[in-house]
Amino acid sequence: MSERTSRIGGAFDKARVDGRALLVGCMPAGFPTVEGSIAAMKAMVDAGVDVIEVEIPYSDPVMDGPVIQRASDIALAGGVRTRDTLRIVEAVAATGAPVVTMTYWNPIERYGVDAFARDLAAAGGTGLITPDLIPEEAGDWLAASDAHGLDRTFLVAPSSTDERLAMTAGHCRGFVYATAIMGVTGARSQTSQAAPVLVSRVREITDLPVGVGLGVGTGEQAATVAGYADAVIVGSALIRCLLDTPDDAEALTALRDLSTELAEGVRHGLPRGAGGRPG
Amino acid sequence: MSADATNADVPAQLPDAAGHYGPFGGRFVPEALVAALDELASAHRAAMADESFLAEFAGLSRDYAGTPSLLYEARRFSERAGARVLLKREDLNHTGAHKVRNVLGQALLTRRMGKRRVIAETGAGQHGVAAATAAALFDLECVVYMGQVDTERQALNVARMRMLGATVVPVTTGSRTLKDAMNEAMRDWVANVDETHYLIGTAAGPHPFPALVRDFVRGIGDEARTQCLDQIGALPDAVTACVGGGSNALGIFHAFTGDPQVRLYGFEAGGDGVGTGRHAASITGGSTGVLHGTRTFVLQDADGQTQESHSISAGLDYPGVGPEHAWLHDTGRATYQPVTDDEAMSAFELLCRTEGIIPAIESAHALAGTLAVAPKLAAELGRQPTILVNLSGRGDKDVHTAGEYFGILDKERP
Numbered sequence: 001m002s003e004r005t006s007r008i009g010g011a012f013d014k015a016r017v018d019g020r021a022l023l024v025g026c027m028p029a030g031f032p033t034v035e036g037s038i039a040a041m042k043a044m045v046d047a048g049v050d051v052i053e054v055e056i057p058y059s060d061p062v063m064d065g066p067v068i069q070r071a072s073d074i075a076l077a078g079g080v081r082t083r084d085t086l087r088i089v090e091a092v093a094a095t096g097a098p099v100v101t102m103t104y105w106n107p108i109e110r111y112g113v114d115a116f117a118r119d120l121a122a123a124g125g126t127g128l129i130t131p132d133l134i135p136e137e138a139g140d141w142l143a144a145s146d147a148h149g150l151d152r153t154f155l156v157a158p159s160s161t162d163e164r165l166a167m168t169a170g171h172c173r174g175f176v177y178a179t180a181i182m183g184v185t186g187a188r189s190q191t192s193q194a195a196p197v198l199v200s201r202v203r204e205i206t207d208l209p210v211g212v213g214l215g216v217g218t219g220e221q222a223a224t225v226a227g228y229a230d231a232v233i234v235g236s237a238l239i240r241c242l243l244d245t246p247d248d249a250e251a252l253t254a255l256r257d258l259s260t261e262l263a264e265g266v267r268h269g270l271p272r273g274a275g276g277r278p279g
Numbered sequence: 280m281s282a283d284a285t286n287a288d289v290p291a292q293l294p295d296a297a298g299h300y301g302p303f304g305g306r307f308v309p310e311a312l313v314a315a316l317d318e319l320a321s322a323h324r325a326a327m328a329d330e331s332f333l334a335e336f337a338g339l340s341r342d343y344a345g346t347p348s349l350l351y352e353a354r355r356f357s358e359r360a361g362a363r364v365l366l367k368r369e370d371l372n373h374t375g376a377h378k379v380r381n382v383l384g385q386a387l388l389t390r391r392m393g394k395r396r397v398i399a400e401t402g403a404g405q406h407g408v409a410a411a412t413a414a415a416l417f418d419l420e421c422v423v424y425m426g427q428v429d430t431e432r433q434a435l436n437v438a439r440m441r442m443l444g445a446t447v448v449p450v451t452t453g454s455r456t457l458k459d460a461m462n463e464a465m466r467d468w469v470a471n472v473d474e475t476h477y478l479i480g481t482a483a484g485p486h487p488f489p490a491l492v493r494d495f496v497r498g499i500g501d502e503a504r505t506q507c508l509d510q511i512g513a514l515p516d517a518v519t520a521c522v523g524g525g526s527n528a529l530g531i532f533h534a535f536t537g538d539p540q541v542r543l544y545g546f547e548a549g550g551d552g553v554g555t556g557r558h559a560a561s562i563t564g565g566s567t568g569v570l571h572g573t574r575t576f577v578l579q580d581a582d583g584q585t586q587e588s589h590s591i592s593a594g595l596d597y598p599g600v601g602p603e604h605a606w607l608h609d610t611g612r613a614t615y616q617p618v619t620d621d622e623a624m625s626a627f628e629l630l631c632r633t634e635g636i637i638p639a640i641e642s643a644h645a646l647a648g649t650l651a652v653a654p655k656l657a658a659e660l661g662r663q664p665t666i667l668v669n670l671s672g673r674g675d676k677d678v679h680t681a682g683e684y685f686g687i688l689d690k691e692r693p
């Protein structure tokens with residue numbers, strides 16, 4: 001881990017004092033429109049989502065299931081550009097909630113890795129989650145994130161070897177993203193058995209907070225995951241509120257209701273077990 | 280076989296251990312796949328050093344697929360080309376294309392890794408049919424992802440795959456074509472990686488796929504090099520091939536990369552013309568980017584969103600290209616040029632009429648490119664050039680498309 005302080009670290013520190021996990025809510029930039037996505041993200045913050053994850057829509061999202069694919073397609077068909085994403089980050093960061101950006105790698109290479117890091121930092125973003133970038137290929141991003149003081153979150157998976165867990169966590173700043181299941185994004189009826197095992201493996205090799213994503217969709221599931229993770233990351237279930245409901249006002253109400261339910265969930269996480277975060 | 284019949288000096292150093300060809304290649308994948316890619320890379324390395332694996336592959340290629348494929352001097356086509364044209368007859372292989380070499384190699388690897396299920400992506404259905412064929416032969420479960428647009432355009436190949444016992448899944452996301460089928464195959468792989476091998480159809484994707492596909496198709500060039508020496512007593516002046524993802528081109532180029540006097544030409548699908556924006560020429564009309572797990576040339580917009588490709592040839596209709604071609608282009612070792620739909624179809628017709636061979640429309644791009652470079656080569660060399668063309672496949676699958684193109688289907692001529 002780099003010596004630099006993390007932009008998102010304060011939020012984790014505060015949640016730890018409160019004895020709870022953070023709730024991270026994900027929304028594609030520009031879905032259903034640029035303004036609509038800002039309104040949705042602000043509504044999520046109002047309803048208790050702690051951290052907003054803005055996903056840059058991409059034409060070929062191989063880690064995403066049908067819900068995020070559809071939302072991304074809608075955003076792209078609406079003409080959203082990478083620079084709109086930065087505007088969205090800025091608008092949502094103005095609420096005071098930390099905003100982290102999730103992106104496939106090609107849009108960043110195309111923008112220019114250093115230029116994007118500079119502009120993301122200026123927009124008030126905390127850093128990047130990179131689902132298809134592994135540290136071995138991330139030389140430019142390691143340098144740019146250091147230069148502009150951004151966090152970097154690489155993914156770890158149940159299939160990662162111990163050596164890779166240590167190497168990957170060693171390159172993270174802010175938090176580590178544990179993919180709870182072997183599979184793509186999308187709410188599941190049951191939370192993963194593999195996730196708690198993976199989280200405790202990660203805790204053995206790093207003090208960084210660990211976020212768990214892929215599959216969480218209800219307050220109950222959020223509470224379960226909050227029992228062993230430092231952040232509960234929810235995407236498809238929130239996005240579906242907007243996809244399933246044609247009426248804008250109704251959709252925002254559904255989004256607020258689910259956000260509230262999830263926010264209560266992370267506050268009622270099971271007591272931290274032996275695998276829980278120290279201190 | 281003469282002493283120099285095999286080229287022992289072919290550079291074997293690329294890719295490097297992490298799968299890079301200079302600035303290209305590598306692995307841009309979800310972490311969840313890294314363990315499987317590592318497993319595949321070590322199985323591939325071990326297999327390539329295992330005499331019994333290589334013997335089994337060679338035996339199957341010979342007895343089942345029908346290799347070595349013939350090298351045929353196309354005299355009447357040569358007259359029209361102004362060059363001595365040698366056709367490497369991959370069209371005569373079982374299943375009708377070079378693709379069978381790749382699927383047999385990967386099916387053997389699948390068995391070696393103890394996996395029971397293969398998945399594949401397909402555009403026109405050629406690779407899907409080849410994968411389903413190998414799966415039937417090796418008693419593997421087979422799921423083929425195919426864009427919904429393509430399942431409708433290529434209904435006969437869908438039926439072929441099903442006859443062979445494969446499940447064909449129409450992909451309804453994105454542009455509903457080959458690139459989306461590839462995304463869907465990757466998603467399946469992430470979720471089922473323990474028991475499943477992703478039997479990729481071309482020399483693209485994350486490391487080690489480009490390297491292992493090359494190893495399984497390089498027999499094309501190894502055979503052709505020996506056949507040239509045996510049949511005409513010399514190496515050709517140039518080797519030509521069409522380039523979709525790049526497997527048939529790499530397959531025939533590889534044996535000649537250490538022969539500096541042999542020029543290598545790859546012909547990309549120029550569609551309506553690279554200037555129109557409606558094409559599939561990733562090297563001549565694209566830019567450096569990351570797609571499907573590798574850094575290479577990609578058709579993309581200013582924000583790095585993949586653009587749809589266009590070609591009359593479904594097998595070349597892909598907005599990326601294997602990373603080794605990006606490298607061969609960058610270093611200047613191979614030359615890449617676009618061939619339009621019309622140029623390809625005119626060469627298609629010429630081969631039909633002069634040689635009685637109906638080529639795949641993909642391969643017709645190689646023929647058209649050959650016709651285009653022959654006069655330049657002749658001028659450069661001051662004599663008639665000898666050109667080795669990879670006739671990567673036969674045109675049975677394209678009869679409908681070509682019939683429509685030429686307006687010779689009965690429904691159009693009542």
Ligand SMILES: Cc1ncc(COP(=O)(O)O)c(C=O)c1O
Nearest residue numbers: 481523524525526527594641672
């Ligand atoms: C006959 C034939 N040639 C060429 C190709 C293009 O693929 P590649 O560039 O990998 O050889 C295809 C793909 O389907 C094909 O069927």
